[in-house]
Amino acid sequence: MSSIEHFSRNEITKSNRLLSSIRSVIETAFYGNNVSRIRHLTDAYALAKASPGTITTDLDVAYTSRLQLPTDAKVLVTNDGKIVGRTAAARRIIGQQGIDSAFYSELLREAVFNARSKKFYSGEVIVGLDEEFTVKSHLMLPADYSPNLYSYLLNFQIGDAKHLFYQQSDEIHTGDIFIFADPDWEHPDFPDGVVVIDPLHNCAGILGLRYFGELKKATLTLAWATAHRNGFLACHGGMKQYLLEDKKYTMAAFGLSGSGKSTITLAKPKNKGEVHVLHDDAFVISKEKGSTTALEPAYFDKTQDYPMTSEQIKYIVTAQNVGVTLDEQNKKVLVTEDVRNGNGRSIKSRYATPNRVDHIAEKVDGLFWIMKDDSLPPLIKIEDPSLAAVFGATLATKRSTAENVVGEVADQLVIEPFANPFRCYPLQEDYQDFKELFQKQKTACFILNTGDFKGRKVTPEETLSSIEKIIDGSAKFKPFGPLKKISYLPVKKHEPDFNSHHYLIHLMTRLETRLAFVQSRKTYQGGYDRLPNEAEQLLLQLLDELHSYHESLSV
Secondary structure: OEEEOOOOHHHOOOOOOOOOHHHHHHHHHOOOOOEEEOOOHHHHHHHHHHOOOOEEEEEEOOOOOOOOOOOOOEEEEEOOOOOOOEOHHHEEEOOOOOOOHHHHHHHHHHHHHHOOOOOEEEEEEEEEEEOOEEEEEEEEEEHHHHHHHHHHHHHOEEOOOOOHHHHHOOEEEEEOEEEEEEOOOOOOOOOOOEEEEEHHHOEEEEEOOOOHHHHHHHHHHHHHHHHHHOOEEEEEEEEEEEEOOOOEEEEEEEOOOOOOHHHHHHOOOOOOOEEEEEEOOEEEEEOOOOOEEEOOOOEEEEOOOOOOOOHHHHHEEEEEOOEEEEOOOOOEEEEOOOOOOOOOEEEEOHHHOOOEOOEEOOOOOEEEEEEOOOOOOOEEEEOOHHHHHHHHHOOEEEOOOOEOOOOOOOOOEEEOHHHOOOOOOOHHHHHHHHHHHHHHOOOEEEEEEOOEEOOEEOOHHHHHHHHHHHHHOOOOOEEEOOEEEEEEOOOOOOOOOOOOHHHHHHHHHHHHHHHHHHHHOOOHHHHOOOOOHHHHHHHHHHHHHHHHHHHHHHO
């Protein structure tokens, strides 16, 4: 599936549903005299290297010929100011309650007009790496931010004639993605900046925000919405396939940045067999076939776990919001591990995972919701498809430094349905899609708690070894107290105590938080994200079972 870049003249009318005021404002800006299109990564690299504020390290980029870069290309570093994460509070989705498209069209018109005297660069990429799902995206940025354009072209796949899969894919009735960004924009009514997203018309305006992640996630938001409208599940998560002697096992892990999603996806198996990695952040699943397609070739990874001695350093192509120092050979190298600030990031090439694939034809065998909920042991299994969808819709976790949190405490427990804060269509539609995945594709559902349990941190080793027991078939589950259709995998020092009044009350409190969230969606934003009644009923049933059990202990 590919998107539409060119319209015949008889299609260019106000009756064409792919056109809108906001899309016209944004796309028109691309054709201004102040905009130069960058067609090659070598040119993008040269511009980024020469940009004010760029630091050219002495670290060589690996696989330059395969990446279409100069053979002597070095890792480039750029740093933002105070804000080093994504600002969710800045997002405005056209079509949602209270979002006036005419107002934001006017705001964008003024932003484009005021930026006319600045030089801009534009580039195009392909989002979706298989002919089963692929769309084209166009980005324009001020010349001073050419390093972000370079990272954008690396993070996705620069559009050129070499990509036969795009040329051979079937066209879908949706326009290319167009994104206008001006990080220098200021407005007294929008001190945190603003991201205007028009999902039905595949366009976005990103104003007053420097962080590269805003460009990446706005693009993915639009690509996911396009996929959702065309028979796919939009997935903010990681996926890999285990290749065992007697079988294949495909698993998906859904979690926010900082939850362990990348660690789980990119980890090599300790036991027998190899793995194919699809991606650690963005993919789509075909509802018809059950197959999966990655949306990006590269990885926008946190650098907090990569000291200069790490093997992963050699796959970095650009780095953002990290330090630089001199080593013993007087060479400029990176200071990672979030020494400079939280959420240091890098674009790592696809070669960071030598077993990388862009498409997996087999269906998903196991789906893992990653949470940081201290009422849950490290791994539990949900047997009922509807209940599995309910726990996905009430995924409980904590914010990380990947986000510029406005108006809430960064460390508090929050609910982020399906770990996807980038949804721009009703939540009920994701609920039904995932429920069908569990029902029709017979995908098993698990919950991973990667936070604390009983006052102890669940370590990555404990999480990964638990997953591998499921993969190799050695996992032995126990009933999760009185809760039917839920079981848990015993892990030493992380056993739930259902004879403890304190633990039962804590578990009930966490379920009541989920219930309150589901009930709040009935009225929030006019019920835009209202869930089916069964979601509330299933949570009430769990609470009834726990209350009855708790009372029996007191007798």
